[in-house]
Amino acid sequence: xxxxxxxxxxxTRFTSSDDRSLVDLxxxxxxxxxxxxxxxxxxxxxLHVGTALAEALGQQSGLGNALAGALGVEGVAADRVENTSAxxxxxxxxxxxxxxxxxxxxxxxxxxxxxxxxxxxxxxxxISRLTHTREYAQGLTxxxxxxxxxxxxxxxxxxxxxxxxxxxxxxxxxxxxNEVAQFRREVSVEEALDSPVVAEPxxxxxxxxxxxxxxxxxxxxxxxxxxxxxxxxxxxxVGVAAHASATGTHxxxxxxxxxxxxxxxxxxxxxxxxxxxxxxxxxxxxxxDAFTVLELIxxxxxGFYEPGTAWEATMDGETAMDGALPVxxxxxxxxxxxxxxxxxxxxxxxxVWQLRGDLPDERRVDGATRGIAxxxxxxxxxxxxxxxxx
Amino acid sequence: MSGDDSRSEAEADDRGRDGDPPADRxxxxxxxxxxxxxxxxxxxxxxxDPSAHGTEELGEGTVRAVTxxxxxxxxxxxxxxxxxxxxxxxxxxAQVAGDDDPTAGDxxxxxxxxxxxxxxxxxxxxxxxxxxxx
Numbered sequence: 001x002x003x004x005x006x007x008x009x010x011x012t013r014f015t016s017s018d019d020r021s022l023v024d025l026x027x028x029x030x031x032x033x034x035x036x037x038x039x040x041x042x043x044x045x046x047l048h049v050g051t052a053l054a055e056a057l058g059q060q061s062g063l064g065n066a067l068a069g070a071l072g073v074e075g076v077a078a079d080r081v082e083n084t085s086a087x088x089x090x091x092x093x094x095x096x097x098x099x100x101x102x103x104x105x106x107x108x109x110x111x112x113x114x115x116x117x118x119x120x121x122x123x124x125x126x127i128s129r130l131t132h133t134r135e136y137a138q139g140l141t142x143x144x145x146x147x148x149x150x151x152x153x154x155x156x157x158x159x160x161x162x163x164x165x166x167x168x169x170x171x172x173x174x175x176x177x178n179e180v181a182q183f184r185r186e187v188s189v190e191e192a193l194d195s196p197v198v199a200e201p202x203x204x205x206x207x208x209x210x211x212x213x214x215x216x217x218x219x220x221x222x223x224x225x226x227x228x229x230x231x232x233x234x235x236x237x238v239g240v241a242a243h244a245s246a247t248g249t250h251x252x253x254x255x256x257x258x259x260x261x262x263x264x265x266x267x268x269x270x271x272x273x274x275x276x277x278x279x280x281x282x283x284x285x286x287x288x289d290a291f292t293v294l295e296l297i298x299x300x301x302x303g304f305y306e307p308g309t310a311w312e313a314t315m316d317g318e319t320a321m322d323g324a325l326p327v328x329x330x331x332x333x334x335x336x337x338x339x340x341x342x343x344x345x346x347x348x349x350x351x352v353w354q355l356r357g358d359l360p361d362e363r364r365v366d367g368a369t370r371g372i373a374x375x376x377x378x379x380x381x382x383x384x385x386x387x388x389x390x
Numbered sequence: 391m392s393g394d395d396s397r398s399e400a401e402a403d404d405r406g407r408d409g410d411p412p413a414d415r416x417x418x419x420x421x422x423x424x425x426x427x428x429x430x431x432x433x434x435x436x437x438x439d440p441s442a443h444g445t446e447e448l449g450e451g452t453v454r455a456v457t458x459x460x461x462x463x464x465x466x467x468x469x470x471x472x473x474x475x476x477x478x479x480x481x482x483x484a485q486v487a488g489d490d491d492p493t494a495g496d497x498x499x500x501x502x503x504x505x506x507x508x509x510x511x512x513x514x515x516x517x518x519x520x521x522x523x524x
Contacts, residue, residue: 121463121464124463125463128463132428132429133406133407133408133410133429134410134413134427134428134429134482135428135483136507137406137410137413137506137507137514138413138472138483138484138485138506138507139459139462139463139465139466139467139470139472139485139506139507140472140483141459141461141462141463143459143461144457144459144470144472144483147457147458147459147472148455148456148457148472148474148483149455150457151455151456151457152454152455152474152494155455155494196460197458197460198459198460198461199457199458199459199460199461200457200458200459200460201457202457250428251427251428251481251482251483252474252483253427253428253474253481253482253483254426254427254428254481255481258454258455258474
């Protein structure tokens, strides 16, 4: 049976500062994905490029066209995708849809961001501009929303702050063995608890960093090639079981419940419905942990845990590498890093590596055959979910 | 709480750069009565256009969540105490005035005159905790 396959992936190591230009970062990830897929650049028929901040930070505009030139694939269809911090996953979805529709035979998807290319205040302002103007006027930043949600979560569910710190410690531990992670250093629960306040009760180690990096994936059909021009191995490659997304309210305070991220719940329901499986059938998950509390809320919205119980499951080790549901085995946004436009693609790269099983023992979720990724724009403005199967 | 029958000239002049009214006012649709806080080009219920939208004072609200933001942009005070509050079904997030340190369940109202972000020097009120019976 024909299906959408991901025969090749590649990414740069995420770092706090990469000297390469945005185009160079994207091109490097693309070349790695093309080599991993065992194809030639001339096989690519469409290019789907995600970046969130390029123009806001005074970097390359028209990145899709600039990248086509840099890669020497002029003539392909190319477009640029922007969906704030879910830019990467949305670009992957556009690549999947281009192939599924028959518009493209081999789609090359890349997400890239270079957040060190401007001073921190400019980056923070560019990100804060995704809020409503009346939110912006109050000085709201993304960590502000995280602090409000984290306080409400701990209060409502009578959970200790250690629950948040446990998420941070777990994801940092997972990143130690990940060669492409920004932070390959363990952080203890105590260190996380004692780190400086960013937005009470969130501390520094509850928050993802700013990052540079790029990630890419090749998308094609598993049965392409009956005419002799197949992507070698595509029929055995990791496949796309389903993809779905949903928008939520733009202003966070318009939600009936400050702990509800309806866009994640709706996108998750659509994903599971489309795939015909449920949360119990998932072996590994990449969750958008821009703030530790988001990992807990999103796991609940997706149906992996009942409301108010993900924190206990996390403290019991259920989401650790050797737990029932390993979450963010590559370190998540928290420790792998969060170059906005690249993050959603890097989640797909991580899942492909996990489902192929070609990672070192200490990095591998044993026997994983199905995984999901959730990439969230803003503080739940838009949630983009993808399910992959070995 | 006072409702406006129409958008007066003075009220229109009180809109900020993005058409936002002062922080202590919600929108109200004169066609269907729907109230909301975050500026929109149409009523979320009946789709009426802005010519049908007045504003009204929010009055007293109830705090649902709070945070104290220590890492703030250069043009925002630090720390920035914020509350997510509900005003009779209208939700909003706003700065908390002075040294007030509200918790969930506290009652709040807008008061005072301060300069918020990105809106020139237009003075705006902040949330202040009010005691029962105040």
